[in-house]
Amino acid sequence: MIATSRSQQRLFNIIVFLVLCAGVMIAATPLLYMVSTAFKGAAYVQEIPPRLIPETVTLENFEQAFTSRNFGRALLNSAFVAISTALLVTALASMMAYSFARFEFRGKGAIYAMLLIMLMIPGVVLLIPQFILAKNLGLMNSLPGLILVYSAGPLAFNTFMLRGFFENLPRELEESAIIDGANSLTVFWRIMLPLAAPAISTVAVFSFLGAWDEYVLALNFLTDESLRTLPIAIANFRGAHSTNWGLVFAGSLTAVIPTVLLFVFFQRYFIQGITTGAVRG
Numbered sequence: 001m002i003a004t005s006r007s008q009q010r011l012f013n014i015i016v017f018l019v020l021c022a023g024v025m026i027a028a029t030p031l032l033y034m035v036s037t038a039f040k041g042a043a044y045v046q047e048i049p050p051r052l053i054p055e056t057v058t059l060e061n062f063e064q065a066f067t068s069r070n071f072g073r074a075l076l077n078s079a080f081v082a083i084s085t086a087l088l089v090t091a092l093a094s095m096m097a098y099s100f101a102r103f104e105f106r107g108k109g110a111i112y113a114m115l116l117i118m119l120m121i122p123g124v125v126l127l128i129p130q131f132i133l134a135k136n137l138g139l140m141n142s143l144p145g146l147i148l149v150y151s152a153g154p155l156a157f158n159t160f161m162l163r164g165f166f167e168n169l170p171r172e173l174e175e176s177a178i179i180d181g182a183n184s185l186t187v188f189w190r191i192m193l194p195l196a197a198p199a200i201s202t203v204a205v206f207s208f209l210g211a212w213d214e215y216v217l218a219l220n221f222l223t224d225e226s227l228r229t230l231p232i233a234i235a236n237f238r239g240a241h242s243t244n245w246g247l248v249f250a251g252s253l254t255a256v257i258p259t260v261l262l263f264v265f266f267q268r269y270f271i272q273g274i275t276t277g278a279v280r281g
Helices: 002-038 060-066 071-102 108-118 123-136 143-152 155-167 172-181 182-194 197-213 216-221 229-235 243-263 267-280
Strands: none
Touching: 002 243, 060 071, 060 155, 060 243, 071 143, 071 155, 071 182, 071 197, 071 243, 108 155, 123 143, 123 216, 143 197, 143 216, 155 197, 172 182, 182 197, 197 243, 216 229, 229 243, 243 267
């Protein structure tokens, strides 16, 4: 009986391993094809059957991408917008979440309920109101205006996630600091923020990725080509009658690399922040 049970368990583990390998291959094939095509010459981009490993590796696509249509400027614009959005969202969401978790004030329940209702509204529904509001406030065709729009979107969800984290931090630490003469701002800055580093890192990563990859709002809010962000610059490589896929994939790979590095460096905080928010929130 024991030998049979072990054989069944071993067979089950093998099946699970094979299924996971198949899933990884299915998920990784488009990425591998993008990387392969980015390093191919123009004559080999659409060869049939396609090859994942090119015979001749070239950087021609990257050189052409960075010297055409303000691609380098778009890369800097996206970096500025994404970093600024991450910092602004992290600052606002952490302060709002701490206030909801620790302070009592009039209308707290109603305000928090409105915040939760905002989570149920699809972002595409707000596109036209955001456009009209930004136009009336003079925020159109400007990177600071785009940063404000990007920051408003994920603020409700990030506040909700951080509130659950702050609520489960021990109050004794705050009480001890207050007894020692610290005010609420000092407690928040010196004690709560370091303890909430995993959740705050998760908020920063989500906010950065959301602003880095966003296309629709940037396309509608920015008309000056010098202000265009990276997704728009990549989309502009598509021609009216033909598309240079080598350029498109070279630009896409350039856009993917910072996100991969960001996840690698913050992986520990990212996973810890997600699991903590899911369990404690």
